[in-house]
Amino acid sequence: MNTESQSLSANFRTCSITGIRVDKKAELLIKVNAVVAVVCFLVGVLAALGLVLTRWQAIHLLPAPYYYRFLTAHGLNMLIFFIIFFEMAVLYFAGPVVLNSRLPAPKVGWLAFLLMVAGAVLVNVMVFSGKADVLFTSYPPLKADPNYYLGIILFAVGALIVCGIFFASLVVAKREKSYEGSVPLVTFGALTAAIIAVISLLHGAAIYIPTWLWSMDVMGMDPQLYRLIWWGLGHSSQQINVAAMVSVWYLLAGLTVGGVVLNEKISRTAFVLYVLFISMASAHHLLVDPGMGPAWKVWNTSYAMYLAVLASMIHGFTVPAGIELGQRLRGFTNGTFEWLRKAPWTDPGFSGLVLSVIIFGFLGGITGVTIGTEQINIMAHNTLRIPGHFHVTVVGGTALAFMAVTYYVLPLIFQKRVAFWAMAKVQPYVFAAGITLMSMSMTFMGIFGVPRRQWDITGSQAPFPIEFHPAVNLLQAFFGIGGLIAALGGLMFIACAVVTVFFGKKVTAQSIANGESGLPQGVLNLPSQTHEGSMVSRVHKGGTPGTVILVFIFLACFVVYYFVNWKLLSFLWKIG
Amino acid sequence: MSEEFHSAIVAPRGIWWRPAHKQEKRWIIISFIWCMILFAMMPLWHVRGGQNPTGIRAKVSPEDFVARTNRFIEEFKVGEESGLPVVQPPPGADIYLLARMWQWTPVLKLKKDTQYTLHLSSADINHGFSLFPINVNIQVVPGYDYGLRVTPNSTGDFRIICNEFCGIGHHIMVGKVLVEE
Numbered sequence: 001m002n003t004e005s006q007s008l009s010a011n012f013r014t015c016s017i018t019g020i021r022v023d024k025k026a027e028l029l030i031k032v033n034a035v036v037a038v039v040c041f042l043v044g045v046l047a048a049l050g051l052v053l054t055r056w057q058a059i060h061l062l063p064a065p066y067y068y069r070f071l072t073a074h075g076l077n078m079l080i081f082f083i084i085f086f087e088m089a090v091l092y093f094a095g096p097v098v099l100n101s102r103l104p105a106p107k108v109g110w111l112a113f114l115l116m117v118a119g120a121v122l123v124n125v126m127v128f129s130g131k132a133d134v135l136f137t138s139y140p141p142l143k144a145d146p147n148y149y150l151g152i153i154l155f156a157v158g159a160l161i162v163c164g165i166f167f168a169s170l171v172v173a174k175r176e177k178s179y180e181g182s183v184p185l186v187t188f189g190a191l192t193a194a195i196i197a198v199i200s201l202l203h204g205a206a207i208y209i210p211t212w213l214w215s216m217d218v219m220g221m222d223p224q225l226y227r228l229i230w231w232g233l234g235h236s237s238q239q240i241n242v243a244a245m246v247s248v249w250y251l252l253a254g255l256t257v258g259g260v261v262l263n264e265k266i267s268r269t270a271f272v273l274y275v276l277f278i279s280m281a282s283a284h285h286l287l288v289d290p291g292m293g294p295a296w297k298v299w300n301t302s303y304a305m306y307l308a309v310l311a312s313m314i315h316g317f318t319v320p321a322g323i324e325l326g327q328r329l330r331g332f333t334n335g336t337f338e339w340l341r342k343a344p345w346t347d348p349g350f351s352g353l354v355l356s357v358i359i360f361g362f363l364g365g366i367t368g369v370t371i372g373t374e375q376i377n378i379m380a381h382n383t384l385r386i387p388g389h390f391h392v393t394v395v396g397g398t399a400l401a402f403m404a405v406t407y408y409v410l411p412l413i414f415q416k417r418v419a420f421w422a423m424a425k426v427q428p429y430v431f432a433a434g435i436t437l438m439s440m441s442m443t444f445m446g447i448f449g450v451p452r453r454q455w456d457i458t459g460s461q462a463p464f465p466i467e468f469h470p471a472v473n474l475l476q477a478f479f480g481i482g483g484l485i486a487a488l489g490g491l492m493f494i495a496c497a498v499v500t501v502f503f504g505k506k507v508t509a510q511s512i513a514n515g516e517s518g519l520p521q522g523v524l525n526l527p528s529q530t531h532e533g534s535m536v537s538r539v540h541k542g543g544t545p546g547t548v549i550l551v552f553i554f555l556a557c558f559v560v561y562y563f564v565n566w567k568l569l570s571f572l573w574k575i576g
Numbered sequence: 577m578s579e580e581f582h583s584a585i586v587a588p589r590g591i592w593w594r595p596a597h598k599q600e601k602r603w604i605i606i607s608f609i610w611c612m613i614l615f616a617m618m619p620l621w622h623v624r625g626g627q628n629p630t631g632i633r634a635k636v637s638p639e640d641f642v643a644r645t646n647r648f649i650e651e652f653k654v655g656e657e658s659g660l661p662v663v664q665p666p667p668g669a670d671i672y673l674l675a676r677m678w679q680w681t682p683v684l685k686l687k688k689d690t691q692y693t694l695h696l697s698s699a700d701i702n703h704g705f706s707l708f709p710i711n712v713n714i715q716v717v718p719g720y721d722y723g724l725r726v727t728p729n730s731t732g733d734f735r736i737i738c739n740e741f742c743g744i745g746h747h748i749m750v751g752k753v754l755v756e757e
Contacts, residue, residue, distance in 0.1 A: 018585075064744055064746075064747065065744060068741065068744070068746075098585055099587075133743075133744075135741050139701070139702045139740075140701075141700065141701045141718065142701050142702070142741075142742075142743070179587045180587060180589055181587045181588050181589035181590065182587060182588050182589075182592065183587060184584055184585050184586055184587045184588070185584035185585075185588075186584045186585050189584075222719065223701075223702060223717050223718050223719055223720075224717050224719065224720055227702075227717070247584075250583075250584035251584055251585060253583070253584070254583025254584050254585055254586075255583075255585075258583060259583060259584075260581040260582060260583055261581070261582065261583065261584050261588075262596070262597065262600060263594065263596045263597070263600060264588050264592035264593075264594075265592060265593045265594060265596065266596050266600060266604070286715075287629060288629045288713060288714045288715050289715045289717060289720075289722075290631070290633045290696075290697075290715070290717055290720035290721065290722035291633070291717065291720055292633075293630070293633065294622060294628065294629070294630050297629070298615075298618045298619060298622075301618075302614065302615045302618065305611060305612065305615045306611035306612075306614050306615055307611070309611055309614070310604075310607050310608055310611045313603075313607040313610075313611075314603075314604060314607065317600065317603045317604075317607075318600070321599075321600070322584075325581065326583070329581065369614065373614070373617065373618060374618045374621075374628075374629065375618065375621045375625060375627050375628055375629065377629070377713075378627055378629055378712055378713060378714070379711050379712070379713065380713070381704070381713040381714070381715065381739075382704045382706065382713055382715075382739035382740055383706070383711070383713060383739065447711070448709070448711075449706065449708045449709050449710075449711040449737070451704070451706055451737055451738075451739035452739065453739070453740075453741045453746075454737075454739065454746065454747055455746065455747045456747040457737075457747075459735070459737075459747070459748075459750045461747065461748045462747070462748045462749070462750035463658035463659070463660065463748075463750060463752075464658065464735055464750050464751070464752050465750075466708060466735050466737065466750060468709075469709070529582060529583040529585065529586050530580065530581070530582040530583075530586055531580070531581045531582070532579075532580045532581075536579050536580070536581055537579045540579055540581070540597065543597055543598075543599045544599060547599075548599055548603070551603060555606070555607075555610065558610070559610075562614070566617070566621075566625075569625070569627050570625065570626065570627070572626075572627050572710055572711070572712055572729075573627075573707075573710060573712060573726050573727055573728050573729055573730075574626040574627065574691070574725075574726065574727035574729065575626070575627045575628065575629070575712065575724055575725070575726050575727075576626070576627075576628050576630055576631070576724070576725045
């Protein structure tokens with residue numbers, strides 16, 4: 001008995017900053033998944049450079065075959081490999097680590113990791129050898145080498161296994177009573193992400209396995225049915241990102257400024273709405289498809305009357321309000337916005353969090369709901385408005401939140417001081433500015449009818465030339481400059497992360513006491529994670545006036561953008 | 577009564593199903609109303625608006641659709657441009673536009689303020705119908721006939737850009753529609 005508990009305790013270390021008991025096996029899996037995520041991100045950024053410099057028509061760098069090849073590689077490495085590897089790390093963190101518990105079946109975790117790496121490598125080999133020039137969506141009858149589909153299947157099976165390990169870790173923690181009460185909100189959010197991941201990956205299995213067989217001429221494949229089921233993976237997997245990102249928001253709010261959960265009931269209900277309704281969002285990719293009727297389109301694109309949008313609007317309030325209340329509890333109670341003015345803006349964990357919330361909400365959310373409206377989609381489908389939208393959700397939102405949390409993961413999990421600290425401090429701003437400029441330019445070009453996924457928009461080799469509005473030339477320059485700035489921000493992040501992991505200086509009690517560089521302020525001096533007493537009631541009664549103003553500005557922008565689009569739509573030819 | 581607040585990494589103890597602050601409640605109610613407005617706009621536009629992707633939807637084999645397009649071209653052909661037939665259908669006609677790697681056939685000559693039923697389908701893979709610069713975008717899926725009732729409201733020389741990736745010649749797939757008084 002005694003020896004068993006000793007050998008168990010040898011598997012753990014106690015974090016000197018948060019006091020959390022960390023299972024070293026979980027920690028190692030967090031590390032390897034995060035490192036591979038950054039490698040995939042690097043491949044994605046390099047491909048992105050090629051794409052930006054090609055679509056910027058004045059430069060037009062790559063020849064057509066390479067453009068589409070890079071586009072395929074960019075989509076897969078960013079949207080699937082980088083983000084899902086990172087989410088696997090989030091699951092290992094939100095399960096065993098946050099719950100003070102042990103990781104069940106670590107060997108299975110390694111098997112899953114190897115499957116995912118094998119899948120990602122196989123897909124990349126197929127893409128870069130030119131055997132899968134089918135873009136991210138691979139709509140049949142466009143066909144890739146069977147090994148391409150096999151690679152994705154392997155990757156998905158690995159990810160599915162990690163979700164299983166995460167569920168098991170919840171059971172283990174509960175049974176071994178490693179925590180009291182209910183699971184923390186971060187874990188609850190990660191749980192919803194894992195459930196959505198299972199839903200997405202099952203859709204993935206339901207479409208990639210038949211498509212794999214079809215690519216070997218074993219069976220047929222209906223192009224419309226493929227689009228329907230594929231988007232059950234393609235869009236739902238973006239909702240894994242949303243749920244994981246919102247969990248990371250809550251996590252960062254707590255770590256950086258002691259942000260609190262305003263109301264557990266409200267935040268958890270909002271997460272449940274994601275699980276219930278968000279998978280239906282795959283419909284908004286099919287709004288101008290011939291296979292489905294208007295009733296199906298209206299009901300599904302609205303995720304059953306926009307209840308998943310309601311969920312995001314709730315988080316859009318509770319996250320900033322939690323930050324505001326946390327700051328007020330720390331004493332920043334003057335006026336409406338002292339809590340915001342005196343926030344730690346030089347902490348990349350905090351600035352990345354706030355920029356992610358703003359970009360995701362204001363730009364991503366508003367454009368997404370608008371162009372995902374059944375009729376407005378007529379003006380947006382497959383134009384640059386689509387990538388203009390999802391680069392502010394997935395990149396400016398999710399990827400930026402993941403970068404921000406990395407600045408805390410490096411000292412807390414890797415126990416290294418962040419390298420190039422001065423650069424790390426500005427990195428979120430650079431990345432956010434680049435992505436915003438690029439995405440806004442794409443959105444406006446899309447309004448002028450510029451197509452997405454198009455090597456050459458001039459029609460110079462076509463039977464009829466295409467003459468775009470002169471503003472498109474200017475927008476292209478903004479797009480190109482924004483893209484280059486964003487790529488620079490991405491490379492800055494990679495440099496910080498890689499150099500820290502491999503050459504970073506160890507975090508010691510000494511370095512924390514001396515406040516040495518490479519340690520975010522939340523690590524140097526972790527804000528109080530709980531607040532009690534009569535002062536708390538008084539502050540709470542005053543509410544969060546700053547956030548109320550911010551959310552109403554948001555709502556006003558939303559209403560204006562939404563109805564301007566209906567007005568634009570009314571000018572089109574009559575269609576019915 | 578003293579309240580307790582904690583961050584999202586702290587496990588809440590006891591009963592946390594508690595009433596929300598009034599500001600939070602108000603925001604949720606307003607958001608909910610806004611979501612209902614977002615929802616109501618779509619059915620409403622079907623009744624009152626002029627732009628809906630409803631159409632007449634049916635399955636069609638690529639061979640059949642090619643045959644229908646050829647019959648349509650034969651019947652109403654008025655000339656040729658850049659090696660493509662130019663077709664001028666009568667008002668109210670069913671018109672056929674075939675997408676194939678990497679061509680839109682035929683060139684259409686239409687009349688302003690006249691309704692046509694525009695049938696879209698593909699002979700091979702997915703394509704994207706994008707009417708430029710009006711910015712009407714419709715997915716073209718092989719095996720499916722999408723018949724949209726369209727009424728041009730302006731005259732001019734329009735392009736059809738393919739905006740769904742369809743292989744290496746994607747960028748040369750540009751068609752033409754002429755609308756006259």
